[in-house]
Amino acid sequence: MKLGFIGLGNMGAPMARNLLKAGHDLVVFDVVQSNVDALVKHGQGHATAAATPAAVLAGGVEGVITMLPASQHVKSVYLGNDGLLSGNVKGVVLIDSSTIDPMSAREVAKAAADKGALMLDAPVSGGTGGAEAGTLTFMVGGEESLFNQMKPLLQAMGKNIVYCGGAGNGQVAKVANNMLLGISMIGTAEAMALGVSLGMDPKVLAGIINTSSGRCWSSDTYNPYPGVLENVPSSRGYTGGFGSDLMLKDLGLATEAAKLSKQPVPLGSLAQQIYQTFSMQGHGGLDFSAIIKMFTKK
DSSP states (O other): OEEEEEOOSTTHHHHHHHHHHTTOEEEEEOSSHHHHHHHHTOSSSOEEEOSSHHHHHHTTOSEEEEOOSSHHHHHHHHHSTTSGGGSOOTTOEEEEOSOOOHHHHHHHHHHHHHTTOEEEEOOEESHHHHHHHTOEEEEEESOHHHHHHHHHHHTTTEEEEEEEESTTHHHHHHHHHHHHHHHHHHHHHHHHHHHHHTTOOHHHHHHHHTTSTTOOHHHHTSOOSTTSSSSSGGGTTTOSSOBHHHHHHHHHHHHHHHHHHTOOOHHHHHHHHHHHHHIIIIITTSBGGGGGGGSSOO
């Protein structure tokens, strides 16, 4: 397919490279010109640059994938004066892999449908490592028939492609999962800090937790205590992972969606405030497992 790709940041660029590797031609756009230049000069496959989102569409593409930082960027790219929906999009497949609130996803999907476009929301999990390796999990909302049609395309970038239901449900799955992740990481950090402060060896404590009822991903795969696990951010100064400010963003999406739906999320709200405090202390660039610093003297 000839595809458009908008948003060539830390996640979007490797996703686009995997599409090139799979044999797709790309028309690309990003507000950072060096990101565009790097992909156009990429040795494998064929990519050309466009000056605006609308120009991506004018390049004769069959579909467009977007990977953008936040809801306001998605709305600008789709609904703006030079946005995708300013042109003739009838029959074009639009796939937004940004992580945004479900309500915004549904608003953009309705606007796309009104213009005759076909749209899926398809946020991802797996981080930059998964984007590079092509092993991302895609959580997809929209028409099931369109999902089935586009699944092979998504498989060029991901390993687990999951249909979540109607428009916006991909975003629902993403914000619910990441809210739980933030809560469980704080709980794991508290428990590890408590045990070590009372004299336990952190590796022994982690081993007990991971074979007992407290076991969770934050403990057995991504433990926040330094030295417990190799090749995780806590053992390399909390670098190279999922940033605390990104977790704060996702918790904000969850709590905002909960507010609009009048759904109580007391632990999610508390987790948001804890990460907000952590960020205000200057730690927003550290991996989200660094939240353990809130409970230790280190």
